[in-house]
Amino acid sequence: MWWVLLGHIGIPFLFGAAFIFFTTAASKRRPTWGIALEAALTFSILGIGATGSIFENEMINKAFQVHSAVVGIAVVGINFLLTSFIILIRRYVFDTTSRKLLWSIVSLALGFLAILVTSEVFAYAYYSATETMLTR
Amino acid sequence: MAEFLKLTVLSLLAAAFVGTGLGFLVKLIVDHDASSGRVESLEEAVNRSLRELHEGKIIPIANLPDEIARRRKSTTTRSNG
Numbered sequence: 001m002w003w004v005l006l007g008h009i010g011i012p013f014l015f016g017a018a019f020i021f022f023t024t025a026a027s028k029r030r031p032t033w034g035i036a037l038e039a040a041l042t043f044s045i046l047g048i049g050a051t052g053s054i055f056e057n058e059m060i061n062k063a064f065q066v067h068s069a070v071v072g073i074a075v076v077g078i079n080f081l082l083t084s085f086i087i088l089i090r091r092y093v094f095d096t097t098s099r100k101l102l103w104s105i106v107s108l109a110l111g112f113l114a115i116l117v118t119s120e121v122f123a124y125a126y127y128s129a130t131e132t133m134l135t136r
Numbered sequence: 137m138a139e140f141l142k143l144t145v146l147s148l149l150a151a152a153f154v155g156t157g158l159g160f161l162v163k164l165i166v167d168h169d170a171s172s173g174r175v176e177s178l179e180e181a182v183n184r185s186l187r188e189l190h191e192g193k194i195i196p197i198a199n200l201p202d203e204i205a206r207r208r209k210s211t212t213t214r215s216n217g
Contacts, residue, residue: 008150016158024165030180031169036162098191101163108162109155116147124143 012112016043036104037090040111044083047114051076063125075121079114086110 019039024031051072064071086107094103188194195203 008146009153012150012154013157016154017161020158020161020165031165033162033166035165036159039158039162095187096190098193101159104162105155105159107155108158109151112154112158113147113151116151120143120147124140127139 008116012115016108016112019043033094033100033104036100037086037094037107040086040107041083043108043111044079044086044114047111047116047118048076048079048083050115050118051079057122057125059125059129060121063128071121075117078117082110082114082117 016039019042020035023035023038023042027035060071061068089103089107089110094100094107097103185194189196
């Protein structure tokens, strides 16, 4: 159970905290709630970038076979959609709302989902491959 | 299918937890900087005022008489029961 918590919450939180510190330190201005949106966008861009490896992974090809390209494109599409939600929040909601904490949490969760979508495809593929090996 | 659903639910929960934790981390950073007593520049002060105006924390001078009348009325209503 500990590895599930570490893999799904501990490690992502470590990377997220690191990105937030990077963003805070790199900015010349005072830290504002915009840090959360920048970190969320960084997460989503990472998720989109990591999707490229889906097309090359052997486990993905074994799990999804002829459909692996469709799966990869679907993941990219979902990541773009999540990123667009973050940008919509930044454009239309964030500046005028007084609930900065709530919308920061929503944005960061959306950004993190973009990475999770990519990693869960891998997790599902490895799970399927393990199941196939065990049943043989 | 069951495994896929399990992964989806796990992902959503993990995103909620991590988003909440990181949101509070950002709040910690912003609040710490606000309470540090550092003197803000003119540009920062103007941007902050504009932001507070958008958020409704500052009342524009043109709206001030109406706002005072409204608050007097609500205070009178409260004291009269």
